[in-house]
Amino acid sequence: MISSAEKLNHVSEVGIRRLVDAFYAKVRLDPELAPIFARAIPGDWQPHLTKMYAFWSSVMLTTGRYKGNPVVKHLVIPGIHPHLFERWLALFNETSSELFDDGVSEEFRAKAARIAESLKLALFYRPDRPWPPESTR
Amino acid sequence: MTYVVTDNCIKCKYMDCVEVCPVDCFYEGENMLVIHPEECIDCGVCEPECPAEAILPDTQPGLESWVKLNAEYAPVWPNITIKREPPADAKIFDGIANKFDQYFSANPGQGDQVMKTNLAD
Numbered sequence: 722m723i724s725s726a727e728k729l730n731h732v733s734e735v736g737i738r739r740l741v742d743a744f745y746a747k748v749r750l751d752p753e754l755a756p757i758f759a760r761a762i763p764g765d766w767q768p769h770l771t772k773m774y775a776f777w778s779s780v781m782l783t784t785g786r787y788k789g790n791p792v793v794k795h796l797v798i799p800g801i802h803p804h805l806f807e808r809w810l811a812l813f814n815e816t817s818s819e820l821f822d823d824g825v826s827e828e829f830r831a832k833a834a835r836i837a838e839s840l841k842l843a844l845f846y847r848p849d850r851p852w853p854p855e856s857t858r
Numbered sequence: 859m860t861y862v863v864t865d866n867c868i869k870c871k872y873m874d875c876v877e878v879c880p881v882d883c884f885y886e887g888e889n890m891l892v893i894h895p896e897e898c899i900d901c902g903v904c905e906p907e908c909p910a911e912a913i914l915p916d917t918q919p920g921l922e923s924w925v926k927l928n929a930e931y932a933p934v935w936p937n938i939t940i941k942r943e944p945p946a947d948a949k950i951f952d953g954i955a956n957k958f959d960q961y962f963s964a965n966p967g968q969g970d971q972v973m974k975t976n977l978a979d
Contacts, residue, residue, distance in 0.1 A: 776880060779878070779880040779901075779903065780880060780901045780903055783878045783903050783907065784878075785877050785878050785879075785880075787880045788880065788881075788882055788939070789880070789881065790881060790882070790897065791881060791899060792881075792896070792897060792899070832901060832902070835900045835901065835902065836899050836900060836901055838900065839860065839898065839899045839900035840899060843896060843899075
């Protein structure tokens with residue numbers, strides 16, 4: 722754990738790398754998320770991490786470095802479930818708070834929450850079923 | 859919940875948004891762009907990039923007709939990911955109110971395809 726004085730006070734490519742690396746280290750140890758990710762990324766994690774550096778760079782620094790279709794990527798993940806997004810967000814928020822000061826951390830958390838919600842809607846929303854789908858847990 | 863392109867894009871079409879969008883969800887009409895609601899991940903990167911301030915969150919009240927229009931045309935207009943020169947008269951039309959009734963065109967724009975063909979020539 723780093724002290725509050727050492728926390729990053731702005732968004733940078735270096736900060737994004739630290740966040741992504743620390744976050745996915747937690748994911749890979751998490752009882753709920755680890756098995757899902759292990760199936761989706763059975764081999765070398767570096768290509769995924771590199772893609773996530775680019776994604777967050779695009780989102781936080783508007784660099785346009787990431788180009789992809791995350792909805793389609795998530796559609797084919799076996800075992801993906803709405804409640805896993807909550808777990809993902811909790812770990813992401815925790816990691817972001819550990820590395821960045823409150824203002825920057827909140828910027829990351831706000832983006833992550835909106836993107837998670839829109840991915841959830843894209844993957845699971847059906848007009849004929851209740852939303853949010855908590856009852857299906 | 860996604861972002862939508864609204865009235866002030868019409869005949870301005872600056873296209874700054876298409877370069878920053880991480881998921882390439884902009885589609886091009888003859889004189890405006892729209893966002894594909896099923897592809898947008900609500901990251902909000904495009905909103906401040908638009909010089910015409912034409913991109914808004916669909917949660918904002920009063921945008922129902924634009925939500926419908928984006929959803930209707932995104933599947934039929936070509937995808938655009940590469941910015942081109944905006945229309946020469948873009949600045950003249952920037953800020954004019956209610957452009958839809960007078961100027962909206964349902965015709966597709968050229969999208970990226972024409973660019974790629976040109977590059978290959």
